[in-house]
Amino acid sequence: MVVVVSFDPDFLVAFAEWSLKGRLLVWTTKLVVVTRLTVQQLQALLPAHWTFSMMNTVFLNIEGNADQPRCGMYTYLPYSPNGSQVIKIAFWTPAHGFKRLSPVSFFQEKFENFHGAKVNVTSGPYMPYWDEEKVMGTDGSETTVFRGSDYRMFEAIASVLNFTFRLLPTSSWMEVTKRVEERVSLIAPIIYVLLPEQVKRYDFTYVYENAFLSFAMAKPELEPRWKSIYYPLTTEVWIGVIGHVVFFPFLLWQLIRAGHGRHTNVGVGMVFQDTAGMLLGQNLPRRLFYTSSSRVLVAAWLVFSLILGFAYRGNLTASLTLPNYPPRPEILKEIVDHVDKVTMPSYGEKHHKFYKKSESPLLRALSSLMTTGPSLMDGLKRALVQKSAHLDPKKYIQYKIMDEFTEVDGSTRLYVSRGSVFPSPCGWPIPHDAPYKAQLDWLIVATLEAGLYDKWTDDLMRETQLRSQRRQRQLQATDVQDQTQTKAVNEDGLPTLTINHTQGAFILLLLSLVFSTLVFSTELLYKT
DSSP, X not given: OEEEEOSOHHHHHHHHHHHHHTTOOOTTSOEEEEEOOOHHHHHHHHHHOHHHHTSSEEEEEEOSOSSSOOEEEEEEESSOTTOSXXXXXXXXXXXXXXXXXXXXXXXXXXXXXXXXXXXXXOOOOBTTTBEEEEEEOTTSOEEEEEESHHHHHHHHHHHHHTEEEEEOOOSSHHHHHHHXXXXXXXXXXXXXXXXXXXXXXXXXXXOOEEEEEEEEEEOOOOOOOTTTTTXXXXXXXXXXXXXXXXXXXXXXXHHHHHHOTTOTTOOHHHHHHHHHHHHTTOOOOGGGOSSHHHHHHHHHHHHHHHHHHHHHHHHHHHHHHSOOOOOOOOSXXXXXXXXXXXXXXXXXXXXXXHHHTOSOHHHHHHHHHEEEEOOHHHHHHHHHHSSEEEEEEHHHXXXXXXXXXXXXXXXXXXXXXXXXXXXXXXXXXXXXXXXXXXXXXXXXXXXXXXXXXXXXXXXHHHHHXXXXXXXXXXXHHTTOSOGGGSOOBOTTSOBOOOHHHHHHHHHHHHHHXXXXXXXXXXXXXXXX
């Protein structure tokens, strides 16, 4: 308990300002001011200062004279059924002691019920946490509709504490918190990261979220795969196939010669040609079936060719239609080594300074790549055309990608990294030592424990993705969608093969044509 005795109104004003700047009082501190003021002075003094109006304060005002001493006890209720008011809750006389005049206690809890009052708040559009949208009514009037997970939680808290809110206009995120710091706004119900320099200016509610600063990058494109016909089998299998193709014709040719030497017209080149044809699935040559031993060997070769052919064709089809994309950077070290630049909005200047002074080599390397200033949309568009990444809270990036970059089939050309810089604890900015912090914290915890906050976020993300897909389908139906930014699809909506998939086959055909031309030219020269 703090007791202040002064009959000077100017001193009481100075004390109210000094105690606020020096953070002398919290709600559990009981302040008793003993003074001698007129009722008019009390009604002017109490509402004008946060220390007297919002904190746990009572005034013991000396009203009698020396012959008949009498004191009145006054307090200020910012929120009551009759609105904000200065009320006299008791009086004291030497003969009777304290006599109550009101059911209000000496140190009344002021913030369990706001009695339908309208409180000032500040916020700004930052999805999926908070968004504002102007909607025209049927009568032509314009109303503001709010949505977002933080708004839903704030709306639930407002319904329990029985208040409505007035959103003060702000021009920047700095002004959002500046209004809170000045106590013009009672709360900024929007996610803010707890940084040391911000805690010096205002307090935070209960930490209800960890904002993972993650990277948004373009998904790796499928590079031209001239080895596509080679990928279905491993190198060891190819070596084994080549070895059998070379060795088997000689073995079969020897069996044919040993069994029927009269068939001298069957040369090793002809046997090689026939065995290679069987491996490639051509017609079965009858000229190799001269003996039982050759038939057994050819049958074994046919079984081998059948198994190998089915396995190769199956793996080839899978590798062409479901290609293995290049690995994408996911953790901080991979991203720092991969990109040339990391962009972040203007508020990232604080993060940039923090990373630059960090003892971690990775964070210092990140700071050397950082450029602050571009908005999220600018950073995402730049990541699509440059070797860069954009750094922002994970959920914020995910929402924007779903809303602006979702294709008709639900896919996107951007991804959010699995790793992050570090989890940043977040809360709602409130004035230092706000007396209603306990109520806000209790209701925030209750919302989190009920699983409502995560459900609101998931529902919003799903609705955003579906809305974006519908928008893309409408654009595609009206031929407005940029075809260069969509995936190649056929009439059935199935993915089609591009030159990136089939490049290996064309290269093999070209090499075969060149080789056959050289062989043909050699034959002509040999005959001449």
